[in-house]
Amino acid sequence: SQTIHQWPATLVQPVGSPLSLECTVEGTSNPNLYWYRQAAGRGLQLLFYSVGIGQISSEVPQNLSASRPQDRQFILSSKKLLLSDSGFYLCAWSMREQFFGPGTRLTVL
Amino acid sequence: KNEVEQSPQNLTAQEGEFITINCSYSVGISALHWLQQHPGGGIVSLFMLSSGKKKHGRLIATINIQEKHSSLHITASHPRDSAVYICAVRENSGGSNYKLTFGKGTLLTVNP
Numbered sequence: 585s586q587t588i589h590q591w592p593a594t595l596v597q598p599v600g601s602p603l604s605l606e607c608t609v610e611g612t613s614n615p616n617l618y619w620y621r622q623a624a625g626r627g628l629q630l631l632f633y634s635v636g637i638g639q640i641s642s643e644v645p646q647n648l649s650a651s652r653p654q655d656r657q658f659i660l661s662s663k664k665l666l667l668s669d670s671g672f673y674l675c676a677w678s679m680r681e682q683f684f685g686p687g688t689r690l691t692v693l
Numbered sequence: 694k695n696e697v698e699q700s701p702q703n704l705t706a707q708e709g710e711f712i713t714i715n716c717s718y719s720v721g722i723s724a725l726h727w728l729q730q731h732p733g734g735g736i737v738s739l740f741m742l743s744s745g746k747k748k749h750g751r752l753i754a755t756i757n758i759q760e761k762h763s764s765l766h767i768t769a770s771h772p773r774d775s776a777v778y779i780c781a782v783r784e785n786s787g788g789s790n791y792k793l794t795f796g797k798g799t800l801l802t803v804n805p
Contacts, residue, residue: 628779628781629795633792681726681738682783684735684737684738686734
């Protein structure tokens with residue numbers, strides 16, 4: 585069966601520090617991968633998606649970037665975090681339907 | 694771009710009550726999801742619908758494609774049903790990409 589992992593589960597970072605969140609999928613190959621963010625009091629918003637290794641599409645302009653160095657690995661990064669980057673970050677994968685990871689709660693202070 | 698509206702935003706019920714959460718969208722879709730998010734944040738997919746009705750235990754989801762509307766019903770509600778319920782739609786854009794547009798969610802609290 586397929587499994588999706590995200591780490592860390594929670595993270596507290598100072599403004600201006602770098603960020604790296606990792607997502608890996610097991611049990612499938614060549615999935616579409618997604619990063620979503622849920623800011624406080626708001627709905628989920630798609631940040632990036634990838635249909636293959638090295639292929640990244642950005643949905644909204646922002647302070648973040650994404651990379652897909654391997655088929656089942658998706659990384660969300662920032663060089664310098666802003667206060668507004670705080671939120672709940674979800675990774676997801678899809679074939680015929682979409683499945684979500686456990687999420688990372690990021691607090692930028 | 695699809696607009697996804699959920700109602701109500703907040704819902705408080707007594708244990709055992711029948712609950713309905715509504716979702717409407719503005720553009721034709723290929724699939725609609727109902728998701729459940731517990732306080733810890735993790736999201737569980739409850740249903741994926743493209744037509745008709747689905748039932749799983751005490752949960753029932755219906756969709757009316759012509760009216761661009763879906764409902765999630767919970768029968769005999771229980772405090773453990775307390776969570777945020779989110780409606781999400783996949784547009785008829787074709788291709789393999791499964792981009793979803795989400796509603797803001799309905800916070801359900803079931804009191805014992």
